[in-house]
Amino acid sequence: MIVDYHTHTLLCKHAEGNAEDYILRALDLGFNEIGCSEHIPMPGGFDEKHRMSLGEYMSTYAPQISHLREQYKGRINVRRGIEADFFPGTEEWVRGFIAENDFDYVIGSVHFLGTWGFDDVVFIHQYDERDVDEVYEQYFRAVSRSAASGLFDIIGHCDLVKKFGHRPTKNLRDLAWEALKEIRKAGMCIEINTSGLRKPVREIYPSESLLEMIHELRIPLTLGSDAHAPGDVGKDFDRAVALVERFGGGKIAVFERRQRSMLPVSRPAFA
Ligand SMILES: [Zn+2]
């Protein structure tokens, strides 16, 4: 079994291609499943430049994925996912949105610390104005709270805070361990997200030191490229699958209607 559960489309205004382009790429690569996980619409104009509106979700995304799921049945499983932001104060809105829509899985991601979009290159200068140790501490606390919220199935890019290559000076193992324990307690899984290899940090999310702890806690893994262009689907999955073999017992989590199964991972045919 080989899947890519983290993909975006032009609907989020910072990616290329429509959902079908991603599906076709996954078919080409011989994948069993492709999950569309567009950025969730948010209330009150929150970060509206980087996501579809609720209207676009209803009129375009939801019917499109339903249609494509039927169209490609028997060739590839198309899963309807969403990448939801964990942002304190919006939990109840997000909870309602998730409950009203029949997702196969929900990725929970921390992209904001307070109002700072810390993974947006436009605001990168703020790393210089802050204590990087504190930034990491805030980040892992937010991940912990996102798990405790009980809203999500998969933790997205679980050490995204390293994206631009800023590193803590302190050993934050205990803090990371607390966050991972919360993820374990919530019964969630963690994605191996290869997009970090395409970012200044040049590293998969999560790092191997985190993966060792994840392994120790027996937290399940799944796979995502975080593709923002169809050509990114399944990118570097030979490396991701090798990590599943080392740190995940060779099994990946797959989802249908938010029910998780664990299946043996297969090496991508193209690798
Ligand atoms: Zn995005």
Ligand SMILES: [Zn+2]
């Ligand atoms: Zn993300």
